[in-house]
Amino acid sequence: TSGKPEYRRVLLKISGEALMGEREYGLDSATVQRIAEEVRTVHEMGVELCLVIGGGNIFRGLSGAAQGMDRSTADYMGMLATVINSLALQNAIEALGVPTRVQSAIPMSAVSEPYIRRRAIRHMEKGRVVIFAAGTGNPFFTTDTAAALRASEMNCSALFKGTKVDGVYDADPVKVPEAKRYDRLGYLEVLSRDLGVMDHSAISLARENRIPVLVFSIAKPGAFAEVLCGEGRYTIVSD
Ligand code: UDP
Secondary structure, three states, X not given: OOOOOOOOEEEEEEOHHHHOXXXXXXXXXXXXXXXXXXXXXXXXXOOEEEEEEOOOOOOOHHHHHHOOOOHHHHXXXXXXXXXXXXXXXXXXXXXXXXXXXXXXXXXXXOOOEEOOHHHHHHHHHOOOEEEEEOOOOOOOOOHHHHHHHHHHHOOOOEEEXXXXXXXXXXXXXXXXXOOOEOOEEEXXXXXXXXXXXXXXXXXXXXXXXXXXXXXXXXXXXXXXXXXXXXXXXXXXXXX
């Protein structure tokens, strides 16, 4: 893209599943590498950037609970999964020469910094990409909510949600070929029609703090930078 970024500081949320590639579980190194390249491109555009990574490719609290585990314990295991993903992405991004810091909501001082809001902002101002690990640090939440929370705390001008498809549709485009993609949606529309962009607490938080949510395909090379410049295909959720 030859465009100009429309946002100065953004948070990118990637689900754990986006790191699986064609695998059924865990991490695909070629996919992790490619996402790291997307991050580098945007970093080189001078945009301040932070990331929240999910853990669904490794462990989900709900699946643990469904098998009889205590829900909170299962959720803590899910949060630890996001730490694994965060370290993998940190490794790949740094290999491309972009400085990063991982900050974990569950302190884990041997492998990451603890989450310290003002320090995270300082890192971004210095051109470091900050990766927020362990979600919110609380069970019963999701990494989508963590993304909306950190985007609010970091005063991000937008939250980018990288998914498998290029926006929000009125039905699952994988199953329903004639599904219609929205260019633009209101927060309240997403909530009342339960459109499944992100969970309700994440959308509510973004709405209260007036942070636009841009849903785009992280599977499409170059899309992150394009959407940041207002080009390409995506859905924007705002007022
Ligand atoms: N999780 C949690 N609190 C948080 C964030 C995540 O308990 O603030 C747990 C929860 O069990 C969740 C798992 O971590 O299922 C992985 O996160 P998520 O499902 O949001 O990952 P994604 O779907 O984005 O891969």
